[in-house]
Amino acid sequence: MPARPAWRLGLTGGIGSGKSTLAKLLQSHGADLIDADAISRASTAAAGSAIAAITQAFGPDFITRDGALDRQRMREHVFAHPEAREALERIVHPLVSAEIQRQAAACSSPCIVFDVPLLVESPHWRSQLDRVLVVDCSPATQIRRVQQRSGWPVETIEAVMRTQSPRLQRLKAADAVVHNDADDMAPLQASAKALAQRFGL
CATH class of the missing domain: 1.10.720 (Transcription Termination Factor Rho, Rna-binding Domain; Chain A, Domain 1)
Known part of the structure; x- marks a missing residue:
């Protein structure tokens, strides 16, 4: 019986959501990562x-x-x-x-993760993917994380957020949602492990 083609997972989320962190965690479990x-x-x-x-x-x-x-x-x-x-x-x-x-x-790898910030905004992506994963957190968490990481003023962060698809639109496009409001890494690590098992890693 021929091997199943590699899973093609689209991973997205708003700025400061932890999307890139989850992508690296999945890579550590053996996924191939393509960072758009x-x-x-x-x-x-x-x-x-x-x-x-x-x-x-x-x-x-x-x-x-x-x-x-x-x-x-x-x-x-x-x-x-x-x-x-x-x-x-x-x-x-x-x-x-x-x-x-x-x-x-x-x-x-049996699983390719496409880390795509504007996946929901780009209509051609969905047809190329098996599943869309969205990393989600509250807008307040997004702002706090970007301030801590980049030192940007709130107005700049909010302006970037407005250029991205609305939170509800991202959630509607998702086949699976990873909730990531916690500052503790343990829940995100557990989510990555579960996803790795689900997609053959």
Whole structure:
């Protein structure tokens, strides 16, 4: 009997939810991890695959001295000009998608975890996945964690949260929800272990 194709799990959650922590825990149990955000950051790092097109579309003022995207400047720009976000996504998303598919083809684990911050916002993702896992916590917990981690002001964190899908929309899209309001890591570790067993790791 042929082996079952690898499970393709989409993992998402709002900023500060603990999504990336759960992804690393699943990886420690043997899952292959594809981090869409890391791939996206690489495409806009110095000499990244998106830099030439970003320079052409937005101008050299959005590129740092070392040849990377000026993230702070772009973040402020897209908050003020929503159409700029769409233009940036038209450049970055196809490059990220191609690299994700390349990495997925090279995976050998019975379970591939796709860590995708904007999974719910991107309609093409659902058809490529077997299950969607959402890491959820309260907005207050999100804000507190991002403040502790990054030192951002509340207004900046709330602005990022508004660019992400609403909490209820994420929960509606989920096949499974991992609740992560606790500061203690033990419940998240237990959830990761249960998911690993469920998906053949």
